[in-house]
Amino acid sequence: MTHQAIEISGTEIPVIEYRNERVITFKNIDRVHQRPEGTASRNFKANRTRFVQKKHFYLIDNAKKDEFRLFGIDIPPRGLTLITERGYLLLVKSFTDDLAWEIQERLIDGYFRAKAYEQTRPEFSESSSGLSGELFDRSADRFEKALKTVTLMGISGRREALLTANRITRETTGVDLADIIRPELKKTTPLKTGILPCIPSVTESELIRFAELWHSEYGSRSVLTRQLCELTEGTDVNIPPGRCDTRFHKIKFGKMLSKLDGHQIGHYRITGAGKKRNLRLWRLKLADEK
Structure with missing residues (x-):
């Protein structure tokens, strides 16, 4: 049986889906990151208390071995x-070399989120008014390929990726699928995607890393400034700069978040979420979420 696979930076890994999301084994994390076998597993065991089952990982019982054989995966007796x-x-918080940063980006866009991008095509295939079947099929195929390409090149916002792929399709086939199917897609939104405000002693790459940590820990839930201030303790992410154990540092960190309010950072956008007992709350949304 032929199993679906994806190539990430020259390494082919099998596509594994469980409960409608893509998942990956320790072995394949090590292979893609070119780390000695057992590295990812050791990191997991060393920080086991930070991982929540069904959120950060799934433990698959051997009884499901037939189900996973479809993905070319063998489930050992221990699970x-x-x-x-x-x-x-x-x-991969501890993977901080240049290769690791590159692999993380490619694995997120090219593996974990690739299915979401592939599912975009049906949105553009509901109507082909005024088009021949052959021209529409050719345009849809071109759009699908363009969408995959622009996301792999780092365009992370869903709306921006769709519009870029649509522009490529229009210029190469003469068909503007967005005009035909979703003209509202071209309406402008107030997202701040320009140059990020200057934060002393903090680089843009550190901000992106901070946003990834934030999302992995809290998702889109509302959180307090204090919780975010303590998020990077024990990691190599220097946000906020220095320690966060005094009221002064927490206030300074809160001002930094206020500067970033509404701005896109990597795949995400920081927004204010009101107050709780007079304490400021924050949320992290996907960049293209309204």
């Missing part, structure tokens, strides 16, 4: 741990 996207982002 198998499968890591989710959120779990992966937690697991």
Whole structure:
């Protein structure tokens, strides 16, 4: 039986899906990151208390071995741990070399989120008014390929990726699928995607890393400034700069978050979420979420 696989930076890994999301084994994390076998597993065991089952990982019982054989995966008698996207982002906190940063980006876009991008095509295939079947099929195929390409090149916002793929399709086939099917897609939104405000002693790459940590820990839930201030303790992410154990540092960190309110950072956007007992709350949304 032929199993679906994806190539990430020259390494082919099998596509494994469980409970409608893509997951990955420790072995394949090590292979893609070019780490000695057992590295990802040791990191997981060393920080086991930080991982939540069904959120960061799934423990697959041997009784499900027939189900996973469809993916070309063998479940040993002791069971198998499968890591989710959120779990992966937690697991690779200690992978900070240049290759690791590159692999993380490609694995997120090219593996974990690739299915979501592939599912975009049906949105553009509901209507082909005024088009021949052959031209529409050719345009849809071109759009699908363009969408995969622009996301792999780092365009992470869903709306921006759709519009870029649509522009490529229009220029190469003459068909504007967005005009025909979803003209509202071209309406502008107030998302701040320009240059990020200057934060002393903090680089943009550190901000992106901080956002990934935030999302892996809290998702889109509302959180307090204090919780975010303590998020990077024990990691190599220097946000906020220095320690966060005084009221002064927490206030300074809160001001930094206020500067970033509404701005896109990597795949996400920081927004204010009101107050709780007079304490400021924050949320992290997907960049294209309204």
